[in-house]
Amino acid sequence: MNKAICLKVSGLSKRFGGLAANNGIHFSVEEGEIVSIIGPNGAGKSTLFNCVTGFYKPDSGNVSFYGRDITGMRPDKVCNLGIARTFQIVEVIGEMTILENVTTGVLLRYHRLKPAMEKACEILAFTGLYEKKDFLGTELTIADKKRLEVSMALATQPRLLMLDESMAGLTKVELREIIDLIRKIRDKGMTLIVVEHVMEAVMQISDRVVVLNSGKKIMEGTPREVCSNQEVIQAYLGDKYRAVFR
């Protein structure tokens, strides 16, 4: 069955001064896939995210979302079209409660406050934060903040969810929970692109993995293929992962 192409990135380049943070990147993501983007620090993963979601304007190249060209579109327009994202350094609205934070996201689609809050409660139940709905943003642990950020992104009813290092700094238990959440999200029909360093998680959830290094895509394939690739191992993984898949 031919699935629709959710996101297509072609020839994406972005320079900062003399540094090519993204250099001619091509890849596409099918609807319903979970694609992970991995690579060493400085490889250009967050820059890629920012270019796709409108926080940076690419110097050249194209980004299209379900066939529609969104290159260089403003972040709020991109969100409106159905792409939501989280940030590497987690950001939530500190002076609001968890419920209010998520409601802010819901208000994109539901314009009146009461129905928006009800929808927000549903989302919090889905992501497991309902009991803490009256906690202030400033009172949360990092793990809860990350989960809140995901909830806020979900609140905008995206078709594509892009998670930027949502698993950094989590314990094994929290990791398990977020992996389950990601699977639940995909089961709801969403497509996911995930930037991650936590390789155990990447291996478990990904349909495909894209590897970046120094601004270029050096490889793309299934988790197994990527783990056995010599260049990837040298650039980033180390020998440990080759052993895992033997």
Next chain:
Amino acid sequence: MPDQLLQQIADGLLIGLMYSLVAIGLTLIWGVMNIVNFAHGDFLMLGMFTSFWLFTLYGIDPIFSIPVSFLCMFAMGTLIYRFIVSKVMKGPMLAQLVVTFGVSIFISNLAVYFWTPDFRLLPATILQGTWQIGGINLSVPKVAASFGSVIASVCVFLFLKRTKTGKAILATEMDRDAALLMGINTERINSLSFGIGAALVGVSGAFLSTYYYIYPQVGGLFGIIAFCVVALGGFGSIEGAFIAGILVGLAQTLGGFFFDPSYKYAIVFMIYLVTIWIKPQGLRGW
């Protein structure tokens, strides 16, 4: 070039150099601890009054009051930081913005209370008279003040780039957390920077007192112009503040010359706004 235009350029340069020194102190405070010191203009006023009273009461010429102004304002700046500003550093941004307004109103009105709101002028001092070069008139006190301003700016620059303490200040300005990790006592740096910032503008006041009207509210306009200079030069940039000061001085005189002198400050503020819209980081971004 017609003489009148040259005169305006010369005057603009001279007043601009004064703005530069005032702004350098402000940008130092800003760069190091991210505080906008709205009381900066009032420190200027205090520097001016220090000169005034030393002359009026003890006959000391303003040139010699400069070190006194420096030390007094340094002490005042350090104390204000330690007892007032440091308390709001962890507070909400609004409090940080408002607290120095409070200090400003307190200082300027205390001056009104003790010294009356009268305008005062220092009678002719050691440096006086006017030079005539080509077709333009250069007031000797103004030239001396501007010259002093340049020297002070260079001294600050060298202090920051060459001495250990100076480099510590620059380090804190660039990356506070990294500086902390390097063992720099950032609290002390804050206090020192506030002191130096106040001292510099106090010295500006001493220079300015040789030819400008001295009165408690004089800080108001200079203060606002200083913010514009700092923003134009790029917050935290000493070189930027120096250049921007000159540019603002020129904008003021030339703007008044080509348009209408009554609007000269409006023109300065307009130039500031336009620059900040195009380049939010000021000249530094260029």
Next chain:
Amino acid sequence: MRNFTAQQIMTGLAILLLLIFFPLVVRQSFSIHVMILVFMFAMLGVAWNIMGGYAGMYSFGQAAFFGIGAYTSSYLSIAYGVNPWIGLVAGGCAASLVAAAIGYPCSKLRGHYFAIASIAFAEIVRIVFNNWKAVGAAEGLSLSMKNESFANFLFNTSKLPYYYIMLVFLLISLAVSYFVATSKMGYYFRAIKESHQIAGSLGVDVVLYRLMAIMTSAFLSAMAGTFYAQYILYIDPGSVMLLATSIQIVLIAMLGGAGSIMGPVIGAAILIPSSEYTRVTLGYKGTGMDMVIYGLLITLISMYYPEGVWKLLARIGRKMK
């Protein structure tokens, strides 16, 4: 979200009744004047709060909008005989347009940078009006005292009508503030206040919403300006466009509690009577001692009560539960 507890309604009505009967019981003209100023500054504080407390745009130039409102209605009245009530709306619109014109280019400015830009803007406005011959330059405008009537927004014989009109204006501004706070706009403002990045990632058109905040704030401030012009019957840049006034407005909102609906009202209720009374007792000699105390007060409030009285009361209230 739009319902209040029975207790809140009762307290609100009680206070309202007190305010309604106040001038009928306390007949002293000066006290009524002080209350009128309290209402006016409360309204200015509420207006500031919409862009400052909610959306995080700390404006130190509100006096410009206040002055534009005052000048617009006064000029239209003097030069073209336009009724002041219409002038009220015109003033609000003029201020909103100016707000949009200055707000748009400042869309990316936050924190200190926005504050200083607002000061520069307000000073430009003041200097322009100070030199603009058509509106009286430094001498300002005087309004006619003839034909007192409600329709003419003019009352000579008693301050009472002004008192009640200002109270109604204040209630209108509080209603606006309340509706903003409990609506999508309010949530979006608060997201913008936290970070433009978060707001954008949630689909908020940051530029548009910032403009909405500034324009609403400007409109309400201008209304207060028109009221002032009709009350004092004389305006000049030195009285309606001062930086000191702008600072006072910020202070009122901060003291009472920036970001809360009723905060500015409390701030005005505390600050205006105290500054009026100290001015009368200490300041009449021109010694400046009243301002010295005022400056000290501002400094201490920023250091020890930066969140404002309202939040303090709320915290005490929560502890008592």
